[in-house]
Amino acid sequence: MSTATHTEELLLEDAGTVADLRTFVTRARTADDGAIRLQGAGQVLAAYVCVMRSKLLGEGTPTVLGLRTMALGAPSSIDVTVPLASVADRLARMDADDLRLPVPPMTVHESWAGIGAPRGAWEEIGTISADTLIAVAKAGVQEIGQIIPVNPGALLVNNVRASVWGRPMAGVPGEIPGGAAFAAYALGFVAPGESGTIFGSHKWLRISTARGHILVRPKSLL
Numbered sequence: 001m002s003t004a005t006h007t008e009e010l011l012l013e014d015a016g017t018v019a020d021l022r023t024f025v026t027r028a029r030t031a032d033d034g035a036i037r038l039q040g041a042g043q044v045l046a047a048y049v050c051v052m053r054s055k056l057l058g059e060g061t062p063t064v065l066g067l068r069t070m071a072l073g074a075p076s077s078i079d080v081t082v083p084l085a086s087v088a089d090r091l092a093r094m095d096a097d098d099l100r101l102p103v104p105p106m107t108v109h110e111s112w113a114g115i116g117a118p119r120g121a122w123e124e125i126g127t128i129s130a131d132t133l134i135a136v137a138k139a140g141v142q143e144i145g146q147i148i149p150v151n152p153g154a155l156l157v158n159n160v161r162a163s164v165w166g167r168p169m170a171g172v173p174g175e176i177p178g179g180a181a182f183a184a185y186a187l188g189f190v191a192p193g194e195s196g197t198i199f200g201s202h203k204w205l206r207i208s209t210a211r212g213h214i215l216v217r218p219k220s221l222l
Contacts, residue, residue: 008078010038010045010101013071018099021047022091024068024187024212029084031066031186036084037113038103040076044069048215049084050112051183052165061162063112064179066187067213073099081113082106117215122199122206126173130190130209137185140164140178166218174198174205180216187212 012018028036028049037048047068054061086104094101147160165179176198184190189212196209205216 008080008103010040010076010078010103011073012045012099012101013043013073014099015097017070018091018094018101020068020070021101022088024049024066025084025088025091027187028066029088031183033084035081035108035110035113036087037081037110038078038087040072040078042075043072045072045076048113049187050110051186052161052179053112054162055158060166061158062166062177062179063115063217064165064177064183065112065117065215066183066189067215068187078103080107081110083108115217117204117206117217118201120201122201124197125200126198128169128172128176128196128198128207130184130194130196131192132169132172133181133184133190133196133207134192136169136178136181140182172198174200175218176205176207176216177218180205180207180214183214184209184212187214189214 012021024047025036031051032049034050039046039048047070049066051064051066052061053063080103082104090102090104144160144164148157165182166177168175169178169181184196184207189209190196194209196207199206199208203217205218207214
């Protein structure tokens with residue numbers, strides 16, 4: 001639902017940053033073609049996307065967000081949530097040497113954007129290998145594919161996904177649901193041989209790798 005209009009642009013640091021944002025947006029649209037929250041803090045841009053969340057009343061899907069930070073060429077205090085498709089369109093129309101990203105003027109209301117994860121007070125609680133995350137993601141996708149029949153109803157699809165992705169990963173500190181592994185894999189935050197660090201803060205859990213952050217708020221804690 002559209003809630004406001006504005007006229008702003010972001011000056012990204014360099015062509016590599018533009019390519020980074022373009023890749024992040026493309027991967028996010030493949031996982032869930034919804035919205036992206038753009039939040040500026042000085043010369044750092046935090047880009048949040050929602051990979052999964054509850055869509056039906058009583059469903060057990062956890063809220064799983066992906067976060068990628070990137071450098072800006074000029075300070076910004078922007079904080080808007082806009083359609084991913086609109087950002088993708090503007091990135092596609094930027095010239096090779098263009099660093100100015102016009103922010104889509106129409107903002108959207110997304111419930112996940114209003115329950116922001118804490119910026120501080122994170123406590124390290126363990127580590128996890130990228131290979132484990134990749135394996136859990138692939139196994140979950142395969143399991144869902146085997147359970148869901150041809151032409152299923154929305155209720156069945158959501159219940160199956162909630163059951164698989166809401167299940168804690170075995171042997172992983174913090175009882176992080178499998179949906180976090182899927183998000184890390186889908187957004188390209190993991191690569192074989194690497195590892196991630198697990199943090200906790202209040203009701204949130206986080207997996208951080210050199211490529212990005214996965215923020216999780218389990219359904220049981222909402």
